[in-house]
Amino acid sequence: MIQFLLNRELRSEQTLDPNTTVLQYLREHRGKTGTKEGCASGDCGACTVVIGELVGDRLRYRTLNSCLTFVCALHGKQLITVEDLKHQGQLHSVQQAMVDCHGSQCGFCTPGFVMSLFALQKNRGDGVQTYDPHQTHEALAGNLCRCTGYRPILEAAEQACCAKQPDQFDAREAETIAQLQRITPRETAELSDGEKRSLSPLTVAELAELYAANPQARLLAGGTDLALEVTQFHRELPVMIHVGQITEMKQVQITDRHIEIG
Ligand code: FES
Ligand code: FES
CATH class of the missing domain: 3.10.20.30 (Beta-grasp domain)
Structure with missing residues (x-):
């Protein structure tokens, strides 16, 4: 929910x-x-x-x-x-x-x-x-x-x-x-219509576990590319794992050699 x-x-x-x-x-x-x-x-x-x-x-x-x-x-x-x-x-x-x-x-x-x-x-x-x-x-x-x-x-x-x-x-x-x-999220949230589902884990460990159990899942971050598959190509995404609730996945680190996203 x-x-x-x-x-x-x-x-x-x-x-x-x-x-x-x-x-x-x-x-x-x-x-x-x-x-x-x-x-x-x-x-x-x-x-x-x-x-x-x-x-x-x-x-x-x-x-x-x-x-x-x-x-x-x-x-x-x-x-x-x-x-x-x-x-x-x-x-x-x-x-x-x-x-x-x-x-x-x-x-x-x-x-x-x-x-x-x-x-x-x-x-x-x-x-x-x-x-x-x-x-x-x-x-x-x-x-x-x-x-x-x-x-x-x-x-x-x-x-x-x-x-x-x-x-x-x-x-x-x-x-x-x-x-x-x-309503601050305290556990993995799931949304489903019985066929398609999205999962929103809170930690990297939970994300790894869910991804291992659902290797066909598409990872959803901002959705600026992934959502186009639905809105422009009219495809269905059966399983999505949303990474937007995971603190580490939202960080951008800039060092002298590279940029690390998530
Ligand atoms: S306000 Fe100019 S196209 Fe809508
Ligand atoms: S940016 Fe959403 S309808 Fe154009």
């Missing part, structure tokens, strides 16, 4: 095709169609969502392409979508900035831009009022517009960053941290 927060709601999934992407899960299983599919190959950013996760006892936000992320990768995390930003009838400040600056150009790309801006705003330190164009370009580098251009969106980014106000996510931060601590 995997467990995650869909914004505030605790979701537990046990019987689900592990070849389901987060984008399919949102749109087809949860009826949340605000997140869009543009390319389904990680190129356009229309499907951008934000993940909240614990780093130590702090909450960290990052964007990801939901079209390339299998749902098992949500285990122990918070998933925030564009539907979650509006609060008590008020647009979030990043949405309002897009409106004010005429940055809302088409319905496919705008939700993705909004989520990237949301993560950008969230990851700026409290009280930081200066605008950093380089940081903004980095944050929006994965979001493409094919129609109009980026100037209004960059202006919206500047407004959103400079006018950062505490929002509902700040108000609920302690509650969210407590919720995530309660």
Whole structure:
């Protein structure tokens, strides 16, 4: 079973095709169609969502392409979508900035831009009022517009960053941290629809054991290559072992002679 927060709601999934992407899960299983599919190959950013996760006892936000992320990768995390930003009838400040600056150009790309801006705003330190164009370009580098251009969106980014106000996510931060601590993975998680399955071990030793027992399994890390087999080539992956919960597999070490990944 995997467990995650869909914004505030605790979701537990046990019987689900592990070849389901987060984008399919949102749109087809949860009826949340605000997140869009543009390319389904990680190129356009229309499907951008934000993940909240614990780093130590702090909450960290990052964007990801939901079209390339299998749902098992949500285990122990918070998933925030564009539907979650509006609060008590008020647009979030990043949405309002897009409106004010005429940055809302088409319905496919705008939700993705909004989520990237949301993560950008969230990851700026409290009280930081200066605008950093380089940081903004980095944050929006994965979001493409094919129609109009980026100037209004960059202006919206500047407004959103400079006018950062505490929002509902700040108000609920302690509650969210407590919720995530309660669902922190403590053992290998399995997701299965009876035929296909994904396994998410926590240690290298467990990974080795599972891989020995399932030599046909495909190893899943970020999924930027593997997910294309499902979304572009329409193949099925019968067994996946997700390495994203294993601390050692997420480390990048740079020495004077080489780079060691995982
Ligand atoms: S739909 Fe284009 S990056 Fe996901
Ligand atoms: S905003 Fe969608 S193509 Fe330009």
